[in-house]
Amino acid sequence: MPSRPDPAHRRGTDAVQPPIDHYAVIGDGRSTALVSRDGSIDWLCWPRFDSPSIFAALLDEQGGQWRLAPEGTGRVTRRYLERTNVLETRFETGDGVAVLTDFMPVASEEDKNRRLVPEQEIVRIVACERGELEIGLLLDVRADYARQRARPLAAGRLGVRVDTGRGLLVLRTDVPVRIVGDGRVVGSLRLNAGQVAHSSLTFAADGIAVLPPLGDRCLEALDRSVRWWRDWASRIHYDGPCRDIVVRSALALKLMVYAPSGAVVAAPTTSLPERVGGDLNWDYRFCWPRDASLTVRALFGLGCDAEARAFVDWLLHTTRLTQPELRVLYDVFGNRPPGERTLGHLAGYRGSRPVRIGNAAEGQRQLDVYGEVIDAVAYSAQEGAVVDRDTERMLCAFGAYVCRHWTEPDDGIWEPRSAAAHNTHSRVLAWVALDRLLQLHDRGHLREAPVVTLRGHRDWIRREVEARAWNPELGSYVAQLDGDRLDASLLLLPWYGFEDAASDRMRGTFGRIRERLGAGDVLLYRYRGAGSPGEGAFGICSFWGAEYVALGGGTAEEARAVFERLCAYANDVGLLAEELDPETGGALGNFPQAFTHVGLINAALSLDRRLRGESPLQRQIPARPEHAPEAAS
């Protein structure tokens, strides 16, 4: 593994933003914030993931931030409180030691109904453990992606108020603060050992702001949040290799679930670059149905059944406006996101321009989506869900759509902004769509399905893939029919049940992928060639490699070794971005990335089953129970 910079050092003076993996994330099931090792919240979008930012120092020095940390330099270590998304950053300077605790308060709905709570809040508690420290505070609100200059107003004991146009921000803090000329709020407070300072930033968009007191109330909120997260994490039933990072991945994934609708966003950030200084900068704050079955399997596999079922419901019912056609991406309520735009006034992460909001992939066509969604429903049925009549009709409509269109070219899983092609992965997912529909029919979940038609097309697709996606000269499956390029998505063929992992064809494919897409150590690129202008190794593809070995492409111990090496690429608090820099091992792309953590979890689940002597993938849809209630899927 490449040597990585010491994570304990603080932000250098020459870099505008710290390395991507120097961030950690906190959230509340509707929004997230990225917190740097300096104690600076550099990214925050309220009220939901895809809302315009309030802090965007992540993308521009003048983008806005909320910094709270001891003055001076020193050593920084951090961790999440065990089995929570409560972040603790420990600053050790020559003058003493301070611990900063950052979180967005969470609680059960019953608990929230018993007390008046802000719509959204970040609580920051800084405690001096040793010595005497000067704590500095800087609040620089730059709403609407820093297009709006904030005009904070001092409201005495009610704190500092900032009207963003979309809502009211209120800062309340034990730190004495003042508003300086350019709209920033600054302050400092000297803390001695044993002293604590509390700060709270709330947001109100729906009505009159709730202004919770500081002091003990912050500690109570901390206690409730820790209990809530631990209660949630206690449902995770996984005791296999690298348990800590698997649980951390589940907690990270949970932060990307939009609780009011059940949608899972790809990442909470936009425009973190796949190549620093380059233009591969995309907005991932939306939901890709393409990720469906991988995500659902990860959630069910860990025991996060409520999240998995809510996501399947979202997939089926929130996307109705476009059905039977499924779009590549949706917002958290299933609407079409606004068109892609660039924000020319933002300098970008370390000069990586342009900064984009919205995602033009929305207009692409990906024929793999149907297989993903239907496979997710099959997983849901495997876990006991009953398919209702509405869902039956929907599934049949998807099947009919696939039968009509699978022979056509599409943009494919990686959304290249080039010409459509006959992608092997899309063909295999078309096969998956029809195969799962037939399985659902066989088990009584689809009472009326055009079986003969579905079977005919399914078998036709298989014949075509086996004949045209196999390149005998390379001894490998290839990315496109009749082509000669490799693609890491081919490693999923056994995962979907299209090929046996131990077959000669898959062994040959894996060998070629390692040869041509290997990025050093156990990392893999997703593809190489004219369409891959210098991006990093792809996180989930590397985990697909580990899972392929676990599924039968190698021995269990080989799979464990690959998996453990990959897990070591996570940052100091267990988070992973979309990509990894093969030279430094550092994070590239949007962060943290749901898909990468999904890949980690799935690889862990398959490996664990293999180590326990069980079939790595369990795919058996039970028969529909007689007299099944007409429950939602």
Added chain:
Amino acid sequence: MNWGSWALWGFVATLVLTTVMAGSQGLRMTRMNVPYMLGTMFTSGRDRAKLVGFGVHLINGWLFSLLYVAAFHAWGRAGLGAGVAIGFVHAAFVLTVGMRLMPGLHPRMASEQHGPTVTRQLEPPGFLSLNYGYQTPLSVLIAHLAFGAILGSFYSLP
């Protein structure tokens, strides 16, 4: 009060409103399904909820049409214009107030402040019910204008 006329045209207007809303769904203008939304107050089964909700919606339609009829009597006249005007106010109320109150009234509906607990709940409608599709306000408006137009045109004052 002409009870027979109210019962007949209140029923017809409700059927037309329901048909317009269902048609909007079919045309992919909106995901709003009022019978389903009302029915899930009583049961979580999707098919059963639609049936129960249709009954509740019918009764609601009749009750709301009483308000229209009361307004006609207060004005001393009914008519297309009067019905459409009340329909407009009705639609505006439903979109801006009624639907916004639903998360508080509905035992199975999430609110936009819900989370991080995830349960299999109905998504909240949001401002102007835009969460159910950008064209939802338009379909709600058309449905209520039709509702008012039928009552205004056909209800006969005694």
